[in-house]
Amino acid sequence: MTDRTMTEPLTTRRRFLTATAGAALVTVLPVADAQATPEMLASAIREVVGGNVVRTGKVRLEIPPLVENGNTVPLTVNVASPMSEADHVRSIHVFNEKNPQPNVGNFFLGVRSGRAQVSTRIRLADSQRITAIAKMSDGSFWSATADVVVTLAACTEDVI
Amino acid sequence: MRLFRAIAAVLLAMAVMAPRSWAAGIPTADRRSGFSFMGPDTQAIQNDDTSNPGMLWVKDGEALWNARAGAAGKSCADCHQDVRAGMRGVAAHYPDFDAAEGRPVDLEQRINLCRARHQQATPFAWESRELLALTALVGAQSRGLPIAPKADGRLASFIATGRDLFMQRQGQLNLACANCHDDNWDKRLAGAPITQGHASGYPEYRLEWQTLGSLQRRLRSCIAGIRAQPYPYGAPELVALELYLMQRAAGMPVETPAVRP
Amino acid sequence: MPSALINVPPKARRGDIIEIKTLMSHIMETGYRHTEGGDRVPRDIITAFSCLYNGVEVFRADLFPAISANPFFTFTTIAMDSGSFEFHWTGDNGFSETASAPITVE
Numbered sequence: 001m002t003d004r005t006m007t008e009p010l011t012t013r014r015r016f017l018t019a020t021a022g023a024a025l026v027t028v029l030p031v032a033d034a035q036a037t038p039e040m041l042a043s044a045i046r047e048v049v050g051g052n053v054v055r056t057g058k059v060r061l062e063i064p065p066l067v068e069n070g071n072t073v074p075l076t077v078n079v080a081s082p083m084s085e086a087d088h089v090r091s092i093h094v095f096n097e098k099n100p101q102p103n104v105g106n107f108f109l110g111v112r113s114g115r116a117q118v119s120t121r122i123r124l125a126d127s128q129r130i131t132a133i134a135k136m137s138d139g140s141f142w143s144a145t146a147d148v149v150v151t152l153a154a155c156t157e158d159v160i
Numbered sequence: 161m162r163l164f165r166a167i168a169a170v171l172l173a174m175a176v177m178a179p180r181s182w183a184a185g186i187p188t189a190d191r192r193s194g195f196s197f198m199g200p201d202t203q204a205i206q207n208d209d210t211s212n213p214g215m216l217w218v219k220d221g222e223a224l225w226n227a228r229a230g231a232a233g234k235s236c237a238d239c240h241q242d243v244r245a246g247m248r249g250v251a252a253h254y255p256d257f258d259a260a261e262g263r264p265v266d267l268e269q270r271i272n273l274c275r276a277r278h279q280q281a282t283p284f285a286w287e288s289r290e291l292l293a294l295t296a297l298v299g300a301q302s303r304g305l306p307i308a309p310k311a312d313g314r315l316a317s318f319i320a321t322g323r324d325l326f327m328q329r330q331g332q333l334n335l336a337c338a339n340c341h342d343d344n345w346d347k348r349l350a351g352a353p354i355t356q357g358h359a360s361g362y363p364e365y366r367l368e369w370q371t372l373g374s375l376q377r378r379l380r381s382c383i384a385g386i387r388a389q390p391y392p393y394g395a396p397e398l399v400a401l402e403l404y405l406m407q408r409a410a411g412m413p414v415e416t417p418a419v420r421p
Numbered sequence: 422m423p424s425a426l427i428n429v430p431p432k433a434r435r436g437d438i439i440e441i442k443t444l445m446s447h448i449m450e451t452g453y454r455h456t457e458g459g460d461r462v463p464r465d466i467i468t469a470f471s472c473l474y475n476g477v478e479v480f481r482a483d484l485f486p487a488i489s490a491n492p493f494f495t496f497t498t499i500a501m502d503s504g505s506f507e508f509h510w511t512g513d514n515g516f517s518e519t520a521s522a523p524i525t526v527e
Binding site: 073076099104105106110113115120 | 438439451453474477479480481482483484485486487488489490492493494495496497498499501
Binding site for chain 2: 064066067068069071072074121151
């Protein structure tokens with residue numbers, strides 16, 4: 001049994017190193033991509049809030065502080081709001097800091113939602129800060145952040 | 161005399177470090193599923209059928225189970241009827257011996273043999289969506305049941321081969337499966353806990369893959385990970401390893417489709 | 422054959438806040454991966470998801486590559502009338518899928 005010469009060292013920094021389902025002949029390698037810069041993040045946030053003030057509070061981000069795999073990170077955003085006609089959350093916008101681009105998702109709610117709470121699963125390319133901004137019916141913006149540590153898996157998973 | 165004792169000490173140390181016989185392995189009382197090594201958030205993904213992505217393949221499998229295929233124009237259901245009744249407990253005793261082939265086959269191979277022999281249909285490719293879907297569907301019918309390998313004398317030599325493969329050091333890192341999964345489980349390797357390597361939830365949704373994958377895929381990845389040449393899909397070595405792993409995990413509940421990091 | 426898994430309570434009382442879970446089969450190819458030859462693997466993601474309750478939109482989401490493969494969403498809505506939920510997913514390369522689930526509201 002001959003040993004295969006690995007073209008990549010075991011500790012290569014990798015991002016989304018997974019097999020493309022069905023495309024067994026494609027070997028996907030990590031290549032240093034442009035990361036979201038702080039300017040990109042600021043600009044993405046500005047697109048949502050415009051020139052308005054963003055206050056800290058009301059928003060709660062539930063995300064594991066340490067994740068086993070950055071490909072599938074459970075995330076719940078919860079905003080304290082009566083969700084009444086007079087006072088409700090219009091939308092929740094989630095941003096990241098170090099993925100190739102700053103947006104994660106935008107979620108649009110309303111008075112029929114009952115609760116301002118959304119759960120999903122997201123990808124995190126690296127340990128970083130997640131930001132969630134809620135836009136309220138009165139035009140105000142509220143935010144929260146959470147820091148997440150993303151550990152690498154033990155063995156790199158090339159498509160073989 | 162001191163030299164003699166020093167040599168004896170080294171030999172004793174080597175004997176201790178040498179791979180144990182499979183009877184020693186992990187004591188039954190200490191056996192833990194890979195599930196127990198995961199954080200609560202990942203466990204929650206597996207526990208909820210609407211959140212477990214593996215269930216998407218089970219759903220696809222249901223459609224395939226009822227689809228007519230091949231020159232014979234038969235579906236799985238035509239012979240096996242309802243999958244819930246017909247396949248209950250089946251995955252729990254795979255790999256199993258196939259008399260015509262004269263060797264054990266795993267569930268993926270069994271499905272393809274059925275396709276060829278009874279449906280006159282072309283076999284599905286390894287890791288294809290269809291094969292994963294049917295394997296996940298059949299596997300899910302054993303979910304919660306204990307892994308129950310058959311006491312079949314014809315399997316003995318293949319189990320022994322599988323055990324030897326599990327114990328042999330290989331690759332550039334000169335590691336045996338047993339070195340990590342029998343001797344160093346629960347220690348950490350690059351930040352992640354080493355599990356005991358019980359294959360109780362395959363095919364499983366691996367977060368690393370972001371898709372469902374077979375046990376053979378995982379074995380090939382592991383073998384490549386210790387920088388050895390992985391056996392090709394369907395190789396008898398892989399089936400022997402699968403067979404040994406099921407003996408090693410006998411009695412533990414099937415978790416298919418499991419979710420793992 | 423993309424599958425969807427939907428969890429909507431089959432029965433609810435009027436005014437209850439009910440939780441809806443949806444899971445859709447999709448690779449969500451980010452567009453940031455490369456082949457060995459250095460070619461970029463093109464982006465292929467779901468970009469929008471919406472939920473209509475008896476024809477009225479009660480939830481909508483914009484998805485970006487940072488949403489994991491096989492997108493999963495949990496959200497809530499107030500049970501109003503019996504009828505059905507309709508779910509729509511659209512995305513790159515003309516991706517368009519629909520699913521529905523009934524509800525009886527007492």
